[in-house]
Amino acid sequence: MFVQRSKLLFLYISVICLGIFVTILTYASIAGDKPDCQSVFPHDVPLQDLDSRQQELDRKLSQLRDLEVTLRRSYPQKVAAIEQIVDDRHVPTIYVITPTYARTVQKAELTRLSYTFLHVPKLHWILVEDSPTKTALVSQFLSRCGLTYTHLNVATPPVFKTKSADPHWLKPRGVLQRNLGLEWLREHLHADTANGVVYFADDDNTYDIQLFEEMRYTKRVSVWPVGLSGYLRYESPVVTNGHVTSWFTYFRPDRAFATDMAGFSINVRLLLDRPEAVFKNTVRRGHLETNLLSAITTMGELEPKAHNCTKVLVWHTRTEKADLRNEDKFKKRGFPGSNPDIEV
Numbered sequence: 259m260f261v262q263r264s265k266l267l268f269l270y271i272s273v274i275c276l277g278i279f280v281t282i283l284t285y286a287s288i289a290g291d292k293p294d295c296q297s298v299f300p301h302d303v304p305l306q307d308l309d310s311r312q313q314e315l316d317r318k319l320s321q322l323r324d325l326e327v328t329l330r331r332s333y334p335q336k337v338a339a340i341e342q343i344v345d346d347r348h349v350p351t352i353y354v355i356t357p358t359y360a361r362t363v364q365k366a367e368l369t370r371l372s373y374t375f376l377h378v379p380k381l382h383w384i385l386v387e388d389s390p391t392k393t394a395l396v397s398q399f400l401s402r403c404g405l406t407y408t409h410l411n412v413a414t415p416p417v418f419k420t421k422s423a424d425p426h427w428l429k430p431r432g433v434l435q436r437n438l439g440l441e442w443l444r445e446h447l448h449a450d451t452a453n454g455v456v457y458f459a460d461d462d463n464t465y466d467i468q469l470f471e472e473m474r475y476t477k478r479v480s481v482w483p484v485g486l487s488g489y490l491r492y493e494s495p496v497v498t499n500g501h502v503t504s505w506f507t508y509f510r511p512d513r514a515f516a517t518d519m520a521g522f523s524i525n526v527r528l529l530l531d532r533p534e535a536v537f538k539n540t541v542r543r544g545h546l547e548t549n550l551l552s553a554i555t556t557m558g559e560l561e562p563k564a565h566n567c568t569k570v571l572v573w574h575t576r577t578e579k580a581d582l583r584n585e586d587k588f589k590k591r592g593f594p595g596s597n598p599d600i601e602v
């Protein structure tokens with residue numbers, strides 16, 4: 259009981275300190291942005307001094323971010339309260355929709371992904387299981403991950419399922435799951451107040467956290483290169499004079515939007531305004547993305563990010579399937595296999 263109370267006390271004190279720091283920092287940075295900063299800093303502060311003050315603020319901000327991550331991880335049940343205190347209302351939320359399915363490496367993948375997301379301020383994770391029910395593994399994982407999340411599930415009907423012998427690109431994957439994520443957004447956000455951007459992040463890719471700041475202020479649709487994609491070093495929009503003019507891909511560069519799922523983000527209001535924009539299970543292979551984007555934008559409106567699409571900030575990594583052959587060998591020799599009660 260005593261331990262519980264002192265833990266709680268620590269939480270409250272930490273959260274209050276965090277709130278005070280954030281408030282001070284917010285005012286300091288607003289003051290720094292204003293042209294009349296002389297009212298805050300004296301007239302004759304040497305530029306060098308301002309630089310070192312800026313560095314000091316940056317250092318403090320980064321310490322606060324670390325403290326926020328520690329608090330989220332230590333008190334996953336209090337994430338809403340922590341978020342409320344650190345919330346900068348004007349910063350757009352990044353809604354990340356991730357389809358996921360049960361397999362031996364699932365928890366490892368989700369753990370890695372959640373650790374990336376913990377470093378991204380104002381991120382709301384919409385995790386959608388390809389399953390007729392919400393599994394215990396994913397439910398428990400989410401409840402202690404420290405992120406703001408929404409847990410959904412929908413099973414892909416067998417006709418649309420990739421069989422293990424099929425190449426991974428044969429049938430579009432995660433269609434129903436991404437659509438359910440979109441449906442949730444359309445049900446829970448209002449077009450006149452929503453402030454955010456939607457990104458489809460598969461659970462096996464690798465993300466540089468800078469990518470999220472690139473996409474955060476997307477006006478309509480942002481695009482950028484994707485590393486290790488399409489059997490190339492990278493696939494990318496081709497940018498001429500700051501505008502997307504074509505696509506660097508080997509496969510069907512004539513597609514209107516020849517981008518990978520990991521290569522674009524959409525302003526959430528655009529999706530709320532266009533309820534008909536959804537992914538379709540029936541499109542030709544490799545056309546999921548272009549089909550959706552054609553319904554909401556044009557090439558001329560695309561916003562190239564990542565230094566005019568010259569930086570790779572996301573990689574299409576694929577985790578090897580777990581090879582469990584020795585589990586069977588154990589059983590053949592009359593030994594029990596591993597303990598099924600130990601979750602992996």
Ligand SMILES: *[C@@H]1O[C@H](CO)[C@@H](O)[C@H](O)[C@H]1NC(C)=O
Nearest residue numbers: 497498499500501564565566
């Ligand atoms: C992108 O290209 C445009 C046009 O050439 C240029 O004005 C702009 O500064 C570039 N942006 C970056 C971040 O390099």
